[in-house]
Amino acid sequence: MIKTYLKKLWRWRILIIIALAIMTSIGTTVALAYSQQVVVQASVLNIRKGPGLAYDVSAQVKRGQKLTVISKRNEWYQVRISNNQVGWVASWLVKNTEVSATSYQVARVDSNNTPIYLTNSESSVKMGLLQAGKSVTILYTNGSWYQIKHNDSVAWVKRNAVHVTGTIDASAQTEPQNTQTTTQTATKSSEVVLVKTNNTHLRQQPNSSATVVANLAANTKLTYVKTVNQWYQVKTSTGQTGYVASWVVSLQNKSTNNTTTPKVASNLAESTIVLDAGHGGTDSGALSQSDYYEKTYTLQIAKVVASHLRAAGANVIMTRSSDSTMNLSSRATVSNNQNADAFISIHLDSADSHSGATGITTYYYNKNRDTKLATSLNTQLAGLPLKNRGLEFGNFEVLRDNQRPSVLLELGYINNNSDFSYIRSTAYQTEVASAIVNGLTAYFK
Ligand SMILES: [Zn+2]
Structure with missing residues (x-):
């Protein structure tokens, strides 16, 4: 009894090791242990044929639409859109x-060699045969057919070929025993977990109803301990341990600085934009004639730009969202770690003499990497009420340390009273935001 059990356990270990070996070579595919629903945030969302921007768009869905997640691969969800349609979303x-995850029924196959099909028709392609006793998760019922989870995809089985044995609950995690995989590997221990959004919950247990032990800020780095289902056990810099949902964070390799192929977004809605509000905290930046700080207005403008970009569906990460001190290299690090499609640093210029200069300058550092982005943005900024001073080479650390397409915008002279009256106005800030949205839209085309 014990021997067979150990044998089985050993066999599972081998399987897990093989699976991990495959995963690390081709990217991580995770079949979810339970069904989750996601809600579309972008106004229009592309459904793609595979987990990446390089795949063709097979359909589009609108904001607010709910999709059932079938599996997860890297930063992509495989979802069921309708009856027979499955695709991938960013x-x-x-x-x-998280909280309203739906519960799904689990069924067991009644007899050996039960066929499963590509669609709900016996004349469609056979995807395999299931053996008696095999447990399947039912995603959807249609007439005399069940749509079931099959590997990291879906398949159809005749309803009368299986019998329902129970339900899977998102919080209870009672999915068939064998999917409770706890993995701890040498590969992953060299990785860090990066928090993507503010107020990410660190929980006591690996499920969404467990007690929240801490709220983590965006860009917090955590030490990876192990994976339990779709949760990562992590350790904070203060030594606190807990669990974060894998789908709200990203795993990164500590030693190599993201050697994965840089992604290229094909439209704004699929892009990750890092906005950098210049200066902050103890660094006030330049001063207006009446001693207003540059740092105040760079943040104000960055926030307006962020909200416009988010409304257009972009994933926006701000290097700072409050009046905090942040060094230059860590601003570029955010861009590199997030594999940003564009990094935009927002500044206000200052001339040696008050009102000695006016206008907007677009700075780039690396001609090959940044020119297209700088040109696209500059073309739109030329429509603003302030004079357009055009593109300039700028040897700035935030651009120099950056590995991603990046620009630094000087959006007017803070010590020119005329420029400053624009800079501080909501109308101008909104125009800047629209120009950036339009510039990026053109850039990704
Ligand atoms: Zn500045």
């Missing part, structure tokens, strides 16, 4: 309805 464009 996880940062949907909201995980």
Whole structure:
């Protein structure tokens, strides 16, 4: 009894090791242990044929639409859109309805060699045969057919070929025993977990109803301990341990600085934009004639830009969202770690003499990497009421340390009273935001 059990356990270990070996070579595919629903956040969301921007768009869905998650691969969710349609969506464009995760029925196969099909028809392609006693998760019922989870995809089985044995609950995690995989590997221990959004819950247990032990800020780095189902056990810099949902964070390799192929968004809604409000905290930046700080207005403008970009569906990460001190290299690090599609640093210029200069300048550092982005943005900024001073090479650390397409915008002279009256106005800030949205839209085309 014990021997067979150990044998089984050993066999599972081997399987897990093999699975991990495959995963690490081709990216991580995770079949979810339970069904989750996600809500579309972008106004229009592309459904793609595979987990990446390089795949063709097979359908589009609108904001507010709910999708059932079938599996997760890297930052992408495989979802069921309708009866027979399955596709992939970028996880940062949907909201995980963690708490309202639906429960699904589990069934057992009655007899050996039960066929499963591509669609709900016996004349469609056979995807395999299931053996008696095999447990399946039912995603959807249609007439005399069940749509079931099959590997990291879906398949159909005749309803009368299986019998329902229970339900899977998101919080209870009572999915068939064998999917309770706890993995601890040498590969993953060299990885860090990066928090993507503010107020990410650190929980006592690996499920969404467990007690929240801490709220983590965006860009917090955690030490990866192990994976339990779709949760990562992590350790904070203060030594606190807990669990974070894998779909709200990203795993990164500590030693290599993101050697994965840089992604290229094909539209604004699928892009990750890092906005950098210049200066902050003890660094006030330049001063207006009446001693107003540059740091105040760079943040104000960055926030307006962020809200416009988010409304357009972009995943926006701000290097700072309050009056905090942040060094230059860590601003570029945010861009590198997030694999940003564009990094935009927002500043206000200052001339040696008051009102000695006016206008907007677009700075780039790396001609090959940044010119297209700088040109796209500058073309739109030229429509603003302040003079357009055009593109300039700028040897700035936030651009120099950046590995991603990046620009630094000087959006007017703070010590020119005429420029400053624009800079501080809501109308101008909104125009800047629209120009950036339009510039990025053109950039990704
Ligand atoms: Zn500045």
